[in-house]
Structure formats: C-alpha cells, structure tokens
Amino acid sequence: xxxxxxxxxxxxxxxxxxxxxxxxxxxxxxxxxxxxxxxxxxxxxxxxxxxxxxxxxxxxxxxxxxxxxxxxxxxxxxxxxxxxxxxxxxxxxxxxxxxxxxxxxxxxxxxxxxxxxxxxxxxxxxxxxxxxxxxxxxxxxxxxxxxxxxxxxxxxxxxxxxxxxxxxxxxxxxxxxxxxxxxxxxxxxxxxxxxxxxxxxxxxxxxxxxxxxxxxxxxxxxxxxxxxxxxxxxxxxxxxxxxxxxxxxxxxxxxxxxxxxxxxxxxxxxxxxxxxxxxxxxxxxxxxxxxxxxxxxxxxxxxxxxxxxxxxxxxxxxxxxxxxxxxxxxxxxxxxxxxxxxxxxxxxxxxxxxxxxxxxxxxxxxxxxxxxxxxxxxxxxxxxxxxxxxxxxxxxxxxxxxxxxxxxxxxxxxxxxxxxxxxxxxxxxxxxxxxxxxxxxxxxxxxxxxxxxxxxxxxxxxxxxxx
Amino acid sequence: xxxxxxxxxxxxxxxxxxxxxxxxxxxxxxxxxxxxxxxxxxxxxxxxxxxxxxxxxxxxxxxxxxxxxxxxxxxxxxxxxxxxxxxxxxxxxxxxxxxxxxxxxxxxxxxxxxxxxxxxxxxxxxxxxxxxxxxxxxxxxxxxxxxxxxxxxxxxxxxxxxxxxxxxxxxxxxxxxxxxxxxxxxxxxxxxxxxxxxxxxxxxxxxxxxxxxxxxxxxxxxxxxxxxxxxxxxxx
Numbered sequence: 001x002x003x004x005x006x007x008x009x010x011x012x013x014x015x016x017x018x019x020x021x022x023x024x025x026x027x028x029x030x031x032x033x034x035x036x037x038x039x040x041x042x043x044x045x046x047x048x049x050x051x052x053x054x055x056x057x058x059x060x061x062x063x064x065x066x067x068x069x070x071x072x073x074x075x076x077x078x079x080x081x082x083x084x085x086x087x088x089x090x091x092x093x094x095x096x097x098x099x100x101x102x103x104x105x106x107x108x109x110x111x112x113x114x115x116x117x118x119x120x121x122x123x124x125x126x127x128x129x130x131x132x133x134x135x136x137x138x139x140x141x142x143x144x145x146x147x148x149x150x151x152x153x154x155x156x157x158x159x160x161x162x163x164x165x166x167x168x169x170x171x172x173x174x175x176x177x178x179x180x181x182x183x184x185x186x187x188x189x190x191x192x193x194x195x196x197x198x199x200x201x202x203x204x205x206x207x208x209x210x211x212x213x214x215x216x217x218x219x220x221x222x223x224x225x226x227x228x229x230x231x232x233x234x235x236x237x238x239x240x241x242x243x244x245x246x247x248x249x250x251x252x253x254x255x256x257x258x259x260x261x262x263x264x265x266x267x268x269x270x271x272x273x274x275x276x277x278x279x280x281x282x283x284x285x286x287x288x289x290x291x292x293x294x295x296x297x298x299x300x301x302x303x304x305x306x307x308x309x310x311x312x313x314x315x316x317x318x319x320x321x322x323x324x325x326x327x328x329x330x331x332x333x334x335x336x337x338x339x340x341x342x343x344x345x346x347x348x349x350x351x352x353x354x355x356x357x358x359x360x361x362x363x364x365x366x367x368x369x370x371x372x373x374x375x376x377x378x379x380x381x382x383x384x385x386x387x388x389x390x391x392x393x394x395x396x397x398x399x400x401x402x403x404x405x406x407x408x409x410x411x412x413x414x415x416x417x418x419x420x421x422x423x424x425x426x427x428x429x430x431x432x433x434x435x436x437x438x439x440x441x442x443x444x445x446x447x448x449x450x451x452x453x454x455x456x457x458x459x460x461x462x463x464x465x466x467x
Numbered sequence: 468x469x470x471x472x473x474x475x476x477x478x479x480x481x482x483x484x485x486x487x488x489x490x491x492x493x494x495x496x497x498x499x500x501x502x503x504x505x506x507x508x509x510x511x512x513x514x515x516x517x518x519x520x521x522x523x524x525x526x527x528x529x530x531x532x533x534x535x536x537x538x539x540x541x542x543x544x545x546x547x548x549x550x551x552x553x554x555x556x557x558x559x560x561x562x563x564x565x566x567x568x569x570x571x572x573x574x575x576x577x578x579x580x581x582x583x584x585x586x587x588x589x590x591x592x593x594x595x596x597x598x599x600x601x602x603x604x605x606x607x608x609x610x611x612x613x614x615x616x617x618x619x620x621x622x623x624x625x626x627x628x629x630x631x632x633x634x635x636x637x638x639x640x641x642x643x644x645x646x647x648x649x650x651x652x653x654x655x656x657x658x659x660x661x662x663x664x665x666x667x668x669x670x671x672x673x674x675x676x677x678x679x680x681x682x683x684x685x686x687x688x689x690x691x692x693x694x695x696x697x698x699x700x701x702x703x
Contacts, residue, residue, distance in 0.1 A: 309577070310577055313578040314528060314576060314579070316576070317575070324565075325558065325565065329559040329560070330556055330558055331538075331557050332552060332554075332555055332556055333541045333552040333557065334543055334553065335552070336543070344543070344544065345543040350556050353553060361544065367542060367544075368542065368545065369519070369545040370541065370542070371542045372536060372537075373536065433630070434512070434630030436630070457515055457519070
C-alpha cells in the first residue's frame, strides 16, 4: 500500500481480485508476518533519533512521544516533514499524525487524507470529532453495533451518555473515549529495543574462496563477541548472511547447546556450513548476527575440577550433534504428568531441559520398559489375547497371558492420538521364545484388531507394598 | 598461576578423568568384564537389557543412537531403577551413515560413559575400527545393539542376549572375545522398585530364594557353560 495505490482506489481491506481489477499493474506479495515484525523492530531502532520514548503499534505503526522534542527540530511541522523525508530515503511512505493523546494521533495518522496531520492544541476537541470510531481500537463486534446505531464518528458518540455506552457495549468504550479526548491518562509505554549484536562488512572486491570467507567470518565474529561481552549477553545461535554477486543472499546458521560468546567455537561450527556456499563469482557483503541472546550467567570456575571439564566436553559434543542433526533430535526422557502411555513419558530436548521433577506413580499394573506407538499385529489364531500372531514378519506363539489393564480416555484433555480417545485393554503376553510383549485392543466387544504397544525387557516384579 | 590439577600432576596424583580411563572394566557379577575404551556388540532380544544394565554401572551420560522412533521408545519411569532418565540422551538419526557418525561423535566425548548404537546390520571391519578409535580417544564404552545381522568386525566382545525360559530373566552368552574364553551366563536382575539408587549385581550361589527382591545373579555350572548355546531363533 502506498500513496499511488490509495489514489487508484486500492485500500487495506480490498480483496485481491478487486484490487487487481482496479489496478491491473499491481505488484502483490504474500504477507510475511515475521519479516514485517522484524522490519518494525528495525524501524523502532531507526526512530530513536526523533524521540526517546517509542512504542510499537503493530503491524505497521510506531507511536512516538514527542513531548519536548519538537523544538529540537524547530517545530512540529518541520519535524514531521523531516520524518517523511527520511522515511522516503528508506523507500517507505510515512503518514504522520501529531495530537495531544495517543489515540487521537493514531486516528489522525491512519484516517486523515493528507500525509501529515498536526492538530491544533486548543481546538483538538472539534478536530477529533471527525475521526471515525475505528480510532477507539474496539473489537469488530462492538464496531459493528456502533455502526448499526448510526454512530460513525466520534462526534456522533457525544449524543450518548457514558453510562449508557458502558451498559450497552462494554466499560472499555467510555474509557477509550476519555483517553482519546485527553480526560484520562494513556501514557506511552516505551519498548526498550532489545540490543542487537550484528556485524557487517562490505568489500570493494568480491571474495571467491572459502578461506577468504572464513577470514572475514573471524573478523565479524570477533566484533560480535566483543559487543556481547560489553553488554553482558551470550548467544545460542549465529546467522551468517553472505551476498554473492550473482546469486544473491545465502543464509547459514549454527546453534549452541549452551549460550556462548567465544570466537573459536563459532569458527569451528561454521566450517561445514561455509563450504556449502557456492562462490563462483564471489561474494562482497557479509553480515553476522547473534540470535537467541540471553544474559550471560557467570559460573564460578573451580580449580582442577574434572566435572567442569566433562561438562564442557558434553556441551561441545551436543553442539556438534545438534548442528548436524538438529537440536530437536537430541532429547531425554522425562516423567510426564498422566497415566496413559502417551502422556507418561515426555521427551524434552537436551539443551532445554531443566531440573528433574518427580511425578506420582499413577500406574497400578506393570508397564514395559520399551513403549512405542501401537502397531498392527496379524492374528493367526484368535483368542484374548491371540494365541498366535505375526509381527514384523515373525510369528509368535503366546504361552501365557496376564491382564487386563483397562485405560479409559482422559476426560479433561484433548486426546493426543486416536488410540487415546477410546477405552483400551492391555495384556502382557509371554511367548514361547521367551519374549514378553504388551498387547492392546480396544474395549469394544466387537473389536478384532490387536496391536502391539511395547515389550518388557524382563518379567515385571510386583512389589509387596503395592496393592 | 598453577591450578590444582597442575600441582596434582607434578606430585603424581591423578585427576578424576584419568581415574576413569584406567579402570579395567565394568564387572557385572562374575560375567566377563566389559572393558572400557572398547566397543562391544550385542545381539538378540535382550540386548537392550544388557545396555541398560551397563548404563546403570557407568558414570557420565549415556547416549543412545537409533533411527526412526526407536530412540523414543523408552518409558521414563521404567528406566529409573537402571539410571536417572535425564542422564540418558537419545539421538534420533535418519539413516545408517548418520547413526555411525553420531555414535563416533558421542564416543569421543569425555563426559560420556556409555554410547549405545542401535543398528540393523552390525558395523563391518572399517566402521568398527573407527568406532574403536573414537572410544579410545574419549575413554567411553561403546555397545552396538544389532537388530538383524552382525558382520565380522573389530568388536572387543560380542554377546548373544536371549530371554531365558526358566526362572531367570536373561541368558547372555559371550560368542566372541578378543581375549579370554567364551561363556554363558543366566542372569537375573532384580531391582527393588522402592530403591532410588541403581542396585548392584551381586553374585550368589544356588540356594533358596529370599522373600524380598534384590539383584541376584546365578550362573550355570561349568560343564554346561562349555557347550555352545543353541541359538533359539534369529534375532528380531
């Protein structure tokens, strides 16, 4: 959306087909919320030069508190024109509204015809009356109801008493009106922009060898780590952007098991990803960014502690494994809260796990050590459980069976699998060859399907203390 | 400024990691000791039980490398008699090449105690030699749990782990041993579920069974042990 599209008649809210019929040479792109969010954060940092108190107004706005700042730019009009000029240098169209209150300024910026709207400090009450009720930032249902009542602008709402509005719609409506008119405080809560740790390098001549890229990465990593050190942060991931002159930008990222800010591990982990970049005609722009930064916790070094050295070794191994396989493929089993086989065990990624928690043991029947997703078994000789079945190409004869454990569906939660949604019966079936399996069937009397859900590695011992 | 370990080296005191690499092996009752810094193989239905019993006896992390969903096929509460589940790191890999690479990386880690590699076909001479070198570098024990077929490899020992049909839990036989003789042991492992620490496997002679549960190990008499055990069925 820009000024040209607005002039042609394409506004936010128009459907794509309508817009394309109105303006046939319209450029369209699918919405990428993540990148837009990042752009807004970058603009947040850019707008710091105009005012110290800025908050985000997603998806595409910023609210600046310019109390006491306007005189530094020689007036509000000049300040607004400066912002529009600087934004157009970034290839952005800026619409500015300056008013006494946040809601009024937002309304002016979004609804006014001209790019810059500065309200008169004394006469703002009348100017605000022409704004539509969308300036109150209400829910869609409330806005619809207001429209049906015939109240389209703020001025129309003057007819109603605030107690009537509160009773009919919600208490927030008169509160929003008061904030708009300045009778109620609506301070801007400035978001502190999170510190970014980025280093960039642009070369006059492109570099076409991997060793060159590695050398540049070493310098960028040193700058980023120095900044991390200064601010007291450490990062769990790093992303390198390499812009090749012919093919454009390539992204490579690495992760760490524990937050780190040392340069040699970064270079080591980047060795393999850098080799995969095809540098035919070379690359001339490089950017290294630290992702997932968190405040660095200093751990006290104990002299000669073998456990520290082992923990470092484990971290390094987990980092190497995670970078190649993916950090979500390394997990540890944990006790889950629940009694069904699906909820009993949680698999938590190793890099994210906290201290172990104890959960009460809600099982009364013994359960196997090896538990997997139910798999069909083919019944050769029926029975409860089947006297003979085939699984994975092998036939087993059941010599002895113990059961049955009935597990009902969990009524207070969404079932995670289709098996969890039904009542199931579990049996311990001992086969002639000695293996002990955990078989399952549904509790319906007409059920003929049997599944294998696990295997006991040894005969379960029933404790005397448990009933 | 010299640290305590430097002073220790000068005087001749060994630090913790050196102690671990000089241990002769893990003794499971009177089974043949499982040597550290070596890679062993186990095949048969109860091979995973051997892996868990070994994990109970090692300090440091246990890494379990498997494909598909086999790395997720554990029940945390059932692992507690053997080891603390948060000391088990399950690594899910996509294919055989990745599983061998991951096992090698884990064997190199000095903080690992045991690395279990669950694989369909056992490693051949080249692959097992690489695993062997990694295990020596890291001072860890490797155990390859072979699901289908074992190839001729450089493993230190190879165990055939079967479920026992008598009152014992498992029947573990040593089919290949680089040094020492073969043997066959009937093993019964019996942790008390009320215990929170992993129990010891203590040897005991034949005798009446006591009422309470604890780990006991019975071994077959020598004459029977000398004969090669008949393989009941191909491992699954």
